[in-house]
Amino acid sequence: MEIRTNEPMARHTSFRVGGPADRFVIPESETELREAVLDCKKSGQPWYMIGNGSNLLVGDKGFRGTIISTERLAELEVQKNENIIIAGAGVMLSKLANTAAREELTGLEFAAGIPGTVGGAVMMNAGAYGSEMKNVLLWADVMDQDGNVKLMKNEELELGYRTSCLERLGLFTVRAAFKLTPGDPEVIRSQMEELARKRKEKQPLEYPSAGSTFKRPEGHFAGKLIEDAGLKGFSVGGAAVSEKHAGFVINKDHGTAADILGLCNEVKRRVKESSGVDLELEVKLLGEF
Ligand SMILES: Cc1cc2nc3c(=O)[nH]c(=O)nc-3n(C[C@H](O)[C@H](O)[C@H](O)COP(=O)(O)OP(=O)(O)OC[C@H]3O[C@@H](n4cnc5c(N)ncnc54)[C@H](O)[C@@H]3O)c2cc1C
Incomplete structure (x- = not known):
């Protein structure tokens, strides 16, 4: 798996600031993610997991320890018969929402303009325009600090206003499943366009x-x-x-x-x-x- 040293965090945050992380690790599978987590734990050094860095302010002196980036945990599976999409932690919400639209599934229109990943959005219970992850999330596969993975259902994740229990319990999302509803593709697209227009008009x-x-x-x-x-x-x-x-x-x-x-x-x-x-x-x- 790719390991970088002295990686400028300004490259990985939407504020475009942040000094170097000592180590920056990019696992490409659940197995590599486990390896990275166990490695960090063994080293005894601080470590932190990031998605797209769109809700992070990293200090100018950087981070002493290891950053694990989920950017390559990008699996995406559509279970059309069940109206379910399963997405890796590193999948961008825009990609997830566009996949849903293409599959004529409604429920994720609100998420199309949130510039985060599935992992960051589950952790934050990201939301916008009257909806939030809690309304569409079925379950998440979460990894603990020993690398064990278990499935947690929506109700177990304690999804509240921009919170979940994941941070408190030291758990990380590996992938998540979204339960959607069949919808009219034209209505889905026009809703996404309308929300994008609102964002552009109201947000800098x-x-x-x-x-x-x-x-x-x-x-x-x-x-x-x-x-x-x-x-x-x-x-x-x-x-x-x-x-x-x-x-x-x-x-x-x-x-x-x-x-x-x-x-x-x-x-x-x-x-x-x-x-x-x-x-x-x-x-x-x-x-x-
Ligand atoms: C222009 C703009 C508009 C935005 N609009 C909205 C909005 O409408 N609604 C909204 O809710 N937010 C919004 N945000 C904030 C942000 O996009 C969300 O909070 C998003 O969910 C963060 O995802 P991320 O992948 O960037 O997470 P990061 O910023 O990388 O991380 C955020 C937190 O999640 C944790 N995390 C990341 N991945 C995982 C994982 N796999 N498992 C466990 N924890 C993890 C990190 O450790 C960190 O604590 C906006 C941001 C920008 C820049």
């Missing part, structure tokens, strides 16, 4: 970001709180609160991870001051800043 897709930077606080919208605090366009170094959508922190002009984190902390402080609400990062922090 022209800049590197990690999507919504903060979780939605109960009873509020993070973007509205940030806007009300007068922070639209507010910047620290090359990082800025998007003018287009205040819920997005963007890497506007060659920002560093320190700029982005500094900006997030200042936004939290000022929103707390102006509204009394505590914002919580949806983006995961990794490595040394």
Whole structure:
């Protein structure tokens, strides 16, 4: 399996920041994934699994230890009679949603524009436009830190608002199955196009970001709180609160991870001051800043 050293994490995160990972490992099968996990465990060094890095802020000094990337765990199987698609952890949601559309199956239209992998989406219970993974996920094959794989059903994964039990239990998705419904291909396509249009109109897709930077606080919208605090366009170094959508922190002009984190902390402080609400990062922090 491919092993790189001193791999710049800026290449693997949608913020386009992050210093080098000591080791960067790319398993191509479940067997290689197990090998990688057991190797990491044996080494006693820190390690972390990533998908497409679209919900990650990696520090400028990088990561001391091993990053396991799922990018080549890309199996895709359609069980047409059952209306089920089984996808490897590294399959991009856009590819999954387009496969479903091609197979005339509805349910994954919401996911087409989320730039993450199946593994990241299960872990985060990714969602958009009124749906989420929880509504279509049938089961996931998950690996523990000893390399054992077991099937967990939807109900066992404790899928909540941008959470699952996987992080707490130290489990990793190897593949997941999605239960869909037969649909009209034209309706599926036009729904996907409509959502893509909405994203383009509302979100600053022209800049590197990690999507919504903060979780939605109960009873509020993070973007509205940030806007009300007068922070639209507010910047620290090359990082800025998007003018287009205040819920997005963007890497506007060659920002560093320190700029982005500094900006997030200042936004939290000022929103707390102006509204009394505590914002919580949806983006995961990794490595040394
Ligand atoms: C422009 C933009 C728009 C976005 N829009 C949305 C949206 O509408 N809705 C939404 O929910 N999110 C959105 N996001 C955020 C992000 O795409 C999702 O959270 C996505 O699910 C992350 O997937 P990933 O593969 O990139 O995960 P990564 O960022 O690589 O990792 C995220 C977390 O998942 C864990 N993880 C990754 N793979 C696995 C695995 N196989 N097993 C266990 N854990 C794993 C990582 O360890 C990490 O903790 C957006 C991001 C961007 C940049």
